Every structure is written in C-alpha cells, then in structure tokens.
Amino acid sequence: MKLYHHPASHNARRAVAMARHLSSPVDFVAVDLGAGEQRSPAYLALNPNGKVPVLVDGDFALWESTAIMTYLAAKAGSPLVPTAPRDRADMDKWIAWTGGRFARPTDTFLFENVIKPFFGIGAPDEATLARARPDVEACFALLDAHLATHPYLAACGLTVADFAAYVIVEARTSWGLPSLEAYPSLARWAASLAAFPCWSA
Numbered sequence: 001m002k003l004y005h006h007p008a009s010h011n012a013r014r015a016v017a018m019a020r021h022l023s024s025p026v027d028f029v030a031v032d033l034g035a036g037e038q039r040s041p042a043y044l045a046l047n048p049n050g051k052v053p054v055l056v057d058g059d060f061a062l063w064e065s066t067a068i069m070t071y072l073a074a075k076a077g078s079p080l081v082p083t084a085p086r087d088r089a090d091m092d093k094w095i096a097w098t099g100g101r102f103a104r105p106t107d108t109f110l111f112e113n114v115i116k117p118f119f120g121i122g123a124p125d126e127a128t129l130a131r132a133r134p135d136v137e138a139c140f141a142l143l144d145a146h147l148a149t150h151p152y153l154a155a156c157g158l159t160v161a162d163f164a165a166y167v168i169v170e171a172r173t174s175w176g177l178p179s180l181e182a183y184p185s186l187a188r189w190a191a192s193l194a195a196f197p198c199w200s201a
C-alpha cells in the first residue's frame with residue numbers, strides 16, 4: 001500500500017499515525033503541496049479533491065483521512081474498529097463529530113494563525129478568531145465532560161475516533177487554540193493519546 005501525505009497536514013498526520021500505530025505495510029509518499037503536485041492529473045485520478053491523504057491499496061484509491069484510518073485498522077483486524085453495531089456506531093458518531101462540529105471552529109484557528117502567515121495572505125483576523133473561540137471552548141467542554149466519565153471517546157474503549165480527534169487537540173499550541181488547563185479530563189485523555197509512539201517520526 002502507498003499512503004500519500006504531506007508532513008505539515010494534520011489530516012494526513014492522522015492516517016500516517018494510524019498506519020504507524022498498526023505497523024501497516026505502507027510506503028509513505030510525500031506530496032509536494034507547495035509545488036501543486038496535488039493538482040496534477042495523476043494525483044487527481046487518485047483523489048479528485050486534490051488533497052492529502054490518499055491511500056492506494058492495489059486498484060483501490062481511498063481518500064478522507066478518517067476513512068483511511070478505519071480501513072487500515074479493519075484490514076489489520078484491530079480492535080480500534082469495533083465490530084458490534086452499537087460500538088461501531090458510537091465510534092462513527094465521534095468521527096463524524098470530529099470532522100464536522102469540532103473541525104469547523106478549530107479550522108478557523110488553523111487558517112487564521114497558520115495558513116495565512118505561511119502563504120503570506122494577510123494577518124490573522126482577530127474578530128474572526130474571537131467569533132470562533134466560544135465554539136472551540138464549547139467543543140473542549142463537551143469533550144471534557146464526556147471524558148470525565150469515560151477513558152476514551154467511544155464507550156467500548158480506545159478506537160480510531162480517539163486518534164482522529166487527538167490530531168486537533170495535539171495542534172492546540174501551534175493553531176492558537178485554548179490551553180487544556182480548564183479541561184482536566186480532556187488533558188488526561190490527550191496525555192494518554194500523546195504517549196503512543198506513532199506520533200513521533
């Protein structure tokens with residue numbers, strides 16, 4: 001299998017970390033986003049969105065980072081993808097929440113504080129950040145309340161959902177998200193995820 005990624009992409013980081021965690025037989029292929037390689041006809045044939053990550057397994061090209069994580073874990077027979085319908089739905093719920101509710105306001109911080117300076121397309125807009133901040137805090141509070149009574153996101157235990165959400169929490173300092181000081185259960189969960197060696201090179 002080949003996993004197309006970029007080292008600065010948090011979406012790719014999820015898939016790369018999962019492949020490392022599972023010791024999946026994957027060759028990592030860096031895509032030069034700066035040079036526009038993701039818009040080449042060859043790459044668009046793999047992912048018409050022109051984004052990383054993409055996993056290629058034989059004649060199967062899979063895009064969307066969380067789908068790649070789940071595929072790799074299922075292929076490895078890992079308990080990170082529960083098979084009981086209720087447990088699976090519970091995990092899917094947290095993955096969908098991460099990609100929608102959690103990603104929306106946190107992506108604003110990524111864009112304003114990281115992407116804009118990187119591409120030299122203007123200073124962070126403080127009014128936009130101030131509008132997004134309560135939404136991020138609401139997500140942190142929701143996670144903190146849930147994790148006060150659960151060790152991991154899905155009730156059945158550690159799943160792909162934890163790795164998917166952690167990538168955003170992990171990026172909190174560089175994106176300018178609030179610190180975890182006010183969210184002790186979220187901080188405990190984040191520390192337990194951070195301890196996995198899959199995040200380091």
Ligand SMILES: N[C@@H](CCC(=O)N[C@@H](CS)C(=O)NCC(=O)O)C(=O)O
Pocket residue numbers: 008009010011012033038050051052053063064065066
């Ligand atoms: N929902 C997608 C998002 C993928 C995505 O937005 N990737 C970004 C990097 S984080 C990208 O490839 N951007 C390149 C571009 O837009 O040209 C996923 O989770 O895989």
